[in-house]
Amino acid sequence: MKKPYYTILLMLISLFSCKHDNTVIIKGDIKGLKSKWVYYKPAYSFFSKATDSAKVTDGKFEIRFKRDTPFFADLVQLNYLDEKGKQQFIDVANPYEPSKNHSRYTFFVISSGTTTITGDLSKTEGAILKGGPQSESFLKNITxxxxxxxxxxxxxxxxxxxxxxxxxxxxxxxxxxxxxxxxxxxxxxxxxxxxxxxxxxxxxxxxxxxxxxxxxxxQPADKNQFANSVFNDADEKPVNLVDNTKKLNMVIFWASWCSPCRQEIPSLKRIAAQFNKDDIRFVSVSIDAKKENWLPVMKAEDMPWQQLIIPQQVFSKAQAQYNLGFIPQVYLVNNKNIVVKKIDGFDNGNEERVKTFIADYLAKN
Known part of the structure; x- marks a missing residue:
């Protein structure tokens, strides 16, 4: 009685394995490719090392490997050494552009399945890439x-x-x-x-x-709702980002390496000096990856208010919660964790506008 179930199980495993085959095959047949080897490498760095290679016979080669991690927009290159020993790249033409201004790229996108590259290096149009919907989508929409x-x-x-x-x-x-x-x-x-x-x-x-x-x-569904996270101070003590006993909290996201952030600090000091600490709390939050980079700069800047740093284990979550695509960013948050004003980037003209906004808000609340 168990045999049919065992057979079905094997069939399901086989079906699943076929459906999720992460094998990448790159086949080349390129005239004029006078090199013994072709090399496969990531395209994100000119100095990155080749991660695979294939022997070239009469311009033909095949690179085959299996990915053990999820695919993403892997920009890759194929290069070779010419007869003088100089590194050259196999250019790929973009057939989706007008013929009079075909762009040529030294990179393309890989995915599972077979990608073929054909062409003639003596001609100006570059190699022709076929197969692989990922590369096709890339060439259609590069920008x-x-x-x-x-x-x-x-x-x-x-x-x-x-x-x-x-x-x-x-x-x-x-x-x-x-x-x-x-x-x-x-x-x-x-x-x-x-x-x-x-x-x-x-x-x-x-x-x-x-x-x-x-x-x-x-990411919060309501961009005006401000998450009251717990981050660390210089002594690794956990501290709430928002003090709900205050009418207003000014939360400043910055980093030691950010020039506009540091240019903004004198302005922030003048703003902080103008208002009663019983009404408004100031807190700076560093996005530095390393505490040892943050500490000396934080001490040198001598900001007379709470200083926190985002622990790296929760940084990705904080990026989503506070939309940290750039810095400096300043949030003015009330005691109900609602954003009442957001200031993106450093601007010399911000100081007086922020002072006026805070004064008006505190007078009304």
Whole structure:
């Protein structure tokens, strides 16, 4: 009686294994490739070392390996040594651009399955890449991760619509998901969630898919609701970010390496000196990765208010909670943990406006 169940179990395991095969195959057949070896390497650093290689025979080669980590928008390169021993890259032409201005790239995106690269190095159009929907999606939409989200609401909406259209046309694109991950600080929670849910299961299961899902889960649905986290002071003592006995809390996110943050400190000192400490609490929160980098700068700046640092084990969560895509950022938070004003970046003109806002708020509350 047990045999049929055992057989079904084996069939299910086999089916699951086939469906989730992470084998990457890159086949090349390139005329004029006069090299004994071709090398595979990540594209994010010119000085990064090759992680795989393949022998070249009459311009033909095959690189095969299996990923043991989730896929993401892996930009990779193929290079070789020419007859003079000089490193050269195999350029990939973009067939989705007008023929008169075909761009040539030294990188492409990998995914599971087979990608073929053919061409003739003596010709100007570069190699031709086929196979792999990830590379195809990348070549069709190279620019999205490099878009700078506008502060203008109308333009930002148009940008979001463009991103939504790209996602709908490429629901499993790691490259498009990378773009959305880069925009996560600049679109509101509901919109980010809607765009993320437009992706297919394959993209959601990828590296950036998992990171973005976690970010959305930890991001407050209401941007005006301020999480009262517990961070550490210089003595590793846990301290609440917001003091709910005060009418107002000024929370300043900064870092020792951030020049605009440090330029802002004299202005913050003048603001703090103007108001009664019984009404308003000031607290600076460092995003430094290392406490030893933060401590000497914090002491040198001599800020006469509470100083905290975000523990690294909760930094990703804090990024989502406080939208820490850039610094300095200043939040004015009331005793009900509601954001009453947010100031992005350092501006010499902020000081008087902030003083006026605080004075008016304290007078009314």
């Amino acid at each position: 999205p991760p490099y878009i700078r989200i506008s502060k203008d609401g109308i333009r930002r909406t148009a940008q979001a619509e463009r991103i939504k259209k790209i996602i709908s046309e490429n629901p499993d694109s790691y490259w498009s998901l990378l773009a959305l991950h880069g925009f996560r600080f600049y679109v509101d929670h509901a919109q980010l969630k809607e765009l993320f849910n437009s992706f297919g299961d394959e993209a959601k299961a990828s590296y950036y898919g998992k990171k973005l899902k976690q970010f959305i889960e930890e």
